[in-house]
Amino acid sequence: MAATLGLDWALDWLHRAGAVLAEQRMALIELDRVIGDADHGENMERGFTAALAKLEAAPPATPGAALKSVAMTLMSTVGGAAGPLYGTAFLRAATALGDAEELDDAALLAMLTAARDGIVARGKADPGDKTMIDAWTPAVDAAGAAVGQGPAAVLRAAADAAALGAEATEPLVARKGRASYLGERSAGHRDPGAQSTSFILRAAADAAGNA
Amino acid sequence: MAATLGLDWALDWLHRAGAVLAEQRMALIELDRVIGDADHGENMERGFTAALAKLEAAPPATPGAALKSVAMTLMSTVGGAAGPLYGTAFLRAATALGDAEELDDAALLAMLTAARDGIVARGKADPGDKTMIDAWTPAVDAAGAAVGQGPAAVLRAAADAAALGAEATEPLVARKGRASYLGERSAGHRDPGAQSTSFILRAAADAAGNA
Amino acid sequence: MKKLINDPRAVVEETMEGFGLAHADLVTVSLDPMYVVRKDAPVVTKVGLVSGGGSGHEPLHAGYVGRGMLDAAVPGAVFTSPTPDAVLPATLAANTGAGVVLIVKNYTGDVLNFETAAELAQAEGVDVRTVLVNDDVAVEDSLYTAGRRGVGGTVLVEKLAGAAAERGDSLDAVEEIAKRVNAHVRSMGVALTACTVPHAGVPSFELEEDEIEIGIGIHGEPGRHRLKLESADAITARLLSPILADLLPTPGQRLLLFVNGMGGTPQSELYIVFRAATQILEDAGLQVERSLVGNYVTALEMQGCSLTVLALDDEMIELWDAPVHTAALRWGV
Amino acid sequence: MKKLINDPRAVVEETMEGFGLAHADLVTVSLDPMYVVRKDAPVVTKVGLVSGGGSGHEPLHAGYVGRGMLDAAVPGAVFTSPTPDAVLPATLAANTGAGVVLIVKNYTGDVLNFETAAELAQAEGVDVRTVLVNDDVAVEDSLYTAGRRGVGGTVLVEKLAGAAAERGDSLDAVEEIAKRVNAHVRSMGVALTACTVPHAGVPSFELEEDEIEIGIGIHGEPGRHRLKLESADAITARLLSPILADLLPTPGQRLLLFVNGMGGTPQSELYIVFRAATQILEDAGLQVERSLVGNYVTALEMQGCSLTVLALDDEMIELWDAPVHTAALRWGV
Numbered sequence A, B: 001m002a003a004t005l006g007l008d009w010a011l012d013w014l015h016r017a018g019a020v021l022a023e024q025r026m027a028l029i030e031l032d033r034v035i036g037d038a039d040h041g042e043n044m045e046r047g048f049t050a051a052l053a054k055l056e057a058a059p060p061a062t063p064g065a066a067l068k069s070v071a072m073t074l075m076s077t078v079g080g081a082a083g084p085l086y087g088t089a090f091l092r093a094a095t096a097l098g099d100a101e102e103l104d105d106a107a108l109l110a111m112l113t114a115a116r117d118g119i120v121a122r123g124k125a126d127p128g129d130k131t132m133i134d135a136w137t138p139a140v141d142a143a144g145a146a147v148g149q150g151p152a153a154v155l156r157a158a159a160d161a162a163a164l165g166a167e168a169t170e171p172l173v174a175r176k177g178r179a180s181y182l183g184e185r186s187a188g189h190r191d192p193g194a195q196s197t198s199f200i201l202r203a204a205a206d207a208a209g210n211a
Numbered sequence C, D: 001m002k003k004l005i006n007d008p009r010a011v012v013e014e015t016m017e018g019f020g021l022a023h024a025d026l027v028t029v030s031l032d033p034m035y036v037v038r039k040d041a042p043v044v045t046k047v048g049l050v051s052g053g054g055s056g057h058e059p060l061h062a063g064y065v066g067r068g069m070l071d072a073a074v075p076g077a078v079f080t081s082p083t084p085d086a087v088l089p090a091t092l093a094a095n096t097g098a099g100v101v102l103i104v105k106n107y108t109g110d111v112l113n114f115e116t117a118a119e120l121a122q123a124e125g126v127d128v129r130t131v132l133v134n135d136d137v138a139v140e141d142s143l144y145t146a147g148r149r150g151v152g153g154t155v156l157v158e159k160l161a162g163a164a165a166e167r168g169d170s171l172d173a174v175e176e177i178a179k180r181v182n183a184h185v186r187s188m189g190v191a192l193t194a195c196t197v198p199h200a201g202v203p204s205f206e207l208e209e210d211e212i213e214i215g216i217g218i219h220g221e222p223g224r225h226r227l228k229l230e231s232a233d234a235i236t237a238r239l240l241s242p243i244l245a246d247l248l249p250t251p252g253q254r255l256l257l258f259v260n261g262m263g264g265t266p267q268s269e270l271y272i273v274f275r276a277a278t279q280i281l282e283d284a285g286l287q288v289e290r291s292l293v294g295n296y297v298t299a300l301e302m303q304g305c306s307l308t309v310l311a312l313d314d315e316m317i318e319l320w321d322a323p324v325h326t327a328a329l330r331w332g333v
C-alpha cells in the first residue's frame, strides 16, 4: 500500500465513481422514485459522464485540479439538489487539497471534511435529516479515527462508515430535500443521496486499495 | 289470445321495451364498445326512460298516439345514430297505424314495414351492412309470412326472426355507421342496434302473448 | 374508472355549468335544451355559425364560441351527437336574418340529427346551410364505409369560416370558405391508450403495454390497425404519409400544421411530434406557414395525438390571423 | 412506458426544438445551454423577468415567455432544476440594465441553482432579485420540511409580475408585486394516477384503481396521504378547505380561482371541479372575480388537478387583465 496517494489515484477514483454511478443508475432512480422524484440516478450519471469526458479533454495536473474540474462539471450538468451540493463538495475538497501532488492521511481527512462542510454550508442539513450528510458525517468521523493507518485505511474507514450511514437513513423521517414533503411516510426508505455518497466513497477506497 | 291488440298492448309493449333496455344497458354498451363508441345502451335507456315518463305525463288515446309520443321523445333524447333512426321508425309506425284502436295482423305488418322503411329512408343501409336493418328486415318478412295466424303469432315470428337477424350480424363486415370505420375488424361482433331491435320486438311479442 | 366527476350521468350538465361560470363574459349556457351561445348573440347582420356534436372532445365545440368563431355550440351526451331539439334553438339564436351555417362532423348520428334540425329551422324561415367536415384519412371514403370522419380539421373549418362570418361575408361566401377549408384539410390520429366513457365505466378498447392504435377516431372507437410502439419520429411519419398521399400538395405549398393532443398526452410530446412533422414537411419542399399545437379536439383522457395539415391560400392565412376570442382559442383581442 | 418520444434522454431538447419551431414569432431557443428568451429581448429599459425549473411541467415555464410575462425561461432536465450555467445567460439576456427578478419555485434544487446563478449575474453587474414561490399548502412550512413548494401559484406570480415589468415598474416594484402575489396565493393538488418520468420508465408511485393521492406535488413525488376515490365535489372541498384555512380571506374578498389540470385530465373534469369550487367559495361569501381553467402547470401525463386561490386587490386585477402574448397565455393582443 502506498503511503501517499497522487493524481493516478484521484483519476482512478473518479473513473470508478463514474462507473458505479452508471451501473447503479436505476437503483438510485428507484430509491428517489419512492421518496423523491425519480431523477437522482439519472442526474448523477449525466454529471459523472460529463465530468469524465472533461477530465479526458483537459487532463488535470494535480488531484486538486481533478476534483475542481469535476466540481465545475457537476455544477453545470447535474442540476436538482444534488448538483450544487456535490459541486460544492468537490470544489471545497479541491480547495482543501490545494496543489499538493501527494496526499497523506491528514490531507485526505481535510479533503473529506471540507467536502462535508461544503454540503452543510449550502444545504443546511443537520445529521439525522435523512440526507447525504448522514453518509458524509460518519465517513468524516471514521476517517479521522483512522488517520495514521495510511491512506487506504483512512478511505476504507470512510467508505465503510458511509455505507452504514446510508443504511441508517432508512428509518429516519426526512426533514430536508424533497423527501421531507412526505413527512412520516419517508421513513422506511433509504435516502438516495446518502447512497450515492456511499458509492462515491467506496470508489475512493477501492482506488486506494489498488494504488 | 286476442284477435286484435289495442292500447293496453301498446303500452305494455313500450313498458316491457323500456324495462329490457334498462336491464340490458350494459350489454348494449359492451357490444357498442367493441365496434363503436360504447354509448348505445346508455342512449337507448335514456330515451326509453324519457319516453315512458312522457307517456305517463300525457297518456295517449290510441296505439298510434303512443308510438308517436315515443317517437318524438326518442328523437329529442337519444341522439347519436340510433335516435333519429328509432325516432323515424316509431313515427312512421305511428303514421301507419293512424287512429286505429284495434290492430289486426295486417295493421301490425303495416306498422313493422313502415318502421323498417323509415330506417332505410334515413340511414340508407342495405341488408347485410351490419346495422339494425339486419334485424328489422327478416322481422318484417317473417311477420308477413305469419299474417293470418293472429297478432301474437305475427309478433312472435317477427321477434324470432329479429333475434336470428341480430345474431347473423356477427360475421358481417360493417358498411354503415361507426363500425364501418373498423373495416374487416368489425367482423366477429354483433351489431348493437340489431340487438336492441331484437329486444324491442321481443317485448312486443311478449306483450301480445300476455294480451 | 377514476374520474373527477360526481354522477356519470351529470357529467355534461355539470361541465357546461362550470364552463358557463368560468366564461360568463363570453357565453351564455342553456342547460335544457343544452346549448351555448355567444354572450352578444345574435350579432347584428352577421351570418351565424353553429356547430356541435358529442361531448368528450373538449374544448370542441363550446370552447370555440365567441367573436371570430362560432355563434353557438350544441354539446350532446358523451360521444353522442346532440338531438334536433337542442340544435334548433341554437340555430335560431345564431340567426340574425343573414342565415346560418351548420358545421357538422361526418358521423351518421351527427348528420341525421343536424339534418332534422336544419329542416326544422328552415321551416321557421332560417336560411340554413350544412357543411360536413370529413378530414380523417384513416377511414376510406367509399361505398363500404360511413365515409370519412370529421376530426381535427373541424377546428380549422370553424376558425376560418368564423373569421369570414365575422368580417361580414355573405351566407354563400361563408359556406364556400367552410367547404374550401374542408376540401384542403386532412388528418390522421394515433392512440397510445384508450379512454373510458363515464357511463360505460370501462376503457373503450384494450391495448397492450407495447401497442399503439393507428388511425384512431375521437370517439374511443378503435382505429384501423395496431402496431408495436415506435419512436415519435416513426409514428409521425406514419401519420403524415397518408395525409400527404391524399392531399397531394405541390412543392412550395404553404401549410398550416396542427398537432393535436387527444387529452392525456403531455404537451412536451406534442412538440416532439411537431418537430418531427416539420422536418418531414420541409424535407418534402413544403412550407409550414402557420401552426397550432395543443389539446383542441380530444377524446376524454386518451393518450395520443392527431396530425392535421391544411393547404393554405392567401385568404385562409388572412382568416386564420384574424382576431378570435373564445375560451380555447384567442388572439388579436 | 408508452410515450410519443424518441430517446428518453433527448426529450427536453427535442421538445424545445419543436417549441422553438412552433413559436418562432415569439421566442428564441438556445439549446446549449438550454434557455428560451423573448424574440424581442432585451426590451429596452424594462425590468427582466426570468423563471425556470425542471421540465415536465409544460407549458411552465417556456410557454410563458413573451410580452407581458417572462423575458426568459430555463428548462432543466425532466423534474430536475436547471444549472447555473444556463440560468446565467438567460438572466443576462433578460437584463436591459434595469435589473432582473428571478421567479424560483421553492425546491432545494431550484433554490441552490438559482442562488448560484444570481451570484454569478451579480458579479457581472446585474441587479438581481430572487422571489421564491411557495404556495402549496399540502406541505407544512416548518423547520421539519424543505418548506412549502411552489406549484400553480407560480403562473399567477409570473403573469402579474410580468405585467408590472411590462408597464415599466421599477425593479423594487416588480419584486414587491411578485412577493405580494406569492403572499396571497395558496394551492393544493390531487392525483388520480401517477406519471412516468421518461428516463425512469416506471410510474412514480402506485395507486390502486380506487385510490387517490391528496396533496400531490408536481414532480411525481407522492403526496401527503391516500384516500379512496370520492366525488369531484367532495375532492374539491378537501382541496379548498386547507387553502381557505391558510389564506383566511375576509367575507366579500375578491378571488382569482385557478383550476389547473395535471396534464392527463380531460377539460370537462376541470370544469366540474371549477363548478364545485365556485359554489363553495360563493357559499362562503367570497367572490370569484377572475378565473383560469386548464393545463397550465402539469406533471407530465398525471391525472388530477390542483386548485389555486389568489386574494385579489385592485392592482392585481389590473395586472391580470393587462395584455399578455405567450405561447400558453394570450389576451389583449
Ligand SMILES: Nc1ncnc2c1ncn2[C@@H]1O[C@H](COP(=O)(O)OP(=O)(O)O)[C@@H](O)[C@H]1O
Residues within 6 Å of the ligand: A032, A036, A037, A039, A040, A043, A079, A080, A081, A082, A083, A085, A119, A122, A123, A124, A125, A130, A131, A132, A133, A176, A177, A178, A191, A192, A193, A194, D079, D080, D081, D108, D109, D110
Ligand atoms: N438540504 C440538503 N442537504 C443535503 N443534502 C440534501 C439536501 N436536500 C437534498 N439533499 C440530497 O439530495 C438528494 C436528492 O438529489 P436529486 O434527486 O438529484 O435532486 P432533487 O431532489 O432536486 O430531485 C437527496 O437524496 C439528499 O441526499
Ligand SMILES: Nc1ncnc2c1ncn2[C@@H]1O[C@H](COP(=O)(O)OP(=O)(O)O)[C@@H](O)[C@H]1O
Residues within 6 Å of the ligand: B032, B036, B037, B039, B040, B043, B079, B080, B081, B082, B083, B085, B119, B122, B123, B124, B125, B130, B131, B132, B133, B176, B177, B178, B191, B192, B193, B194, C079, C080, C081, C108, C109, C110
Ligand atoms: N346508416 C344506418 N342505418 C341503419 N342503422 C344504422 C346506421 N348507422 C348506424 N346504425 C345503427 O345504429 C347503431 C349505433 O347506435 P348508437 O351507438 O346509439 O349511435 P352512434 O353510432 O352514433 O354512437 C348501430 O349499431 C347500427 O345498428
Ligand SMILES: [Mg+2]
Residues within 6 Å of the ligand: A032, A036, A037, A038, A039, A040, A080, A178
Ligand atoms: Mg430527485
Ligand SMILES: [Mg+2]
Residues within 6 Å of the ligand: B032, B036, B037, B038, B039, B040, B080, B178
Ligand atoms: Mg354508439
Ligand SMILES: [Mg+2]
Residues within 6 Å of the ligand: B037, B039, B080, B081, C054, C079, C080, C081, C109
Ligand atoms: Mg355515439
Ligand SMILES: [Mg+2]
Residues within 6 Å of the ligand: A037, A039, A080, A081, D054, D079, D080, D081, D109
Ligand atoms: Mg429532481
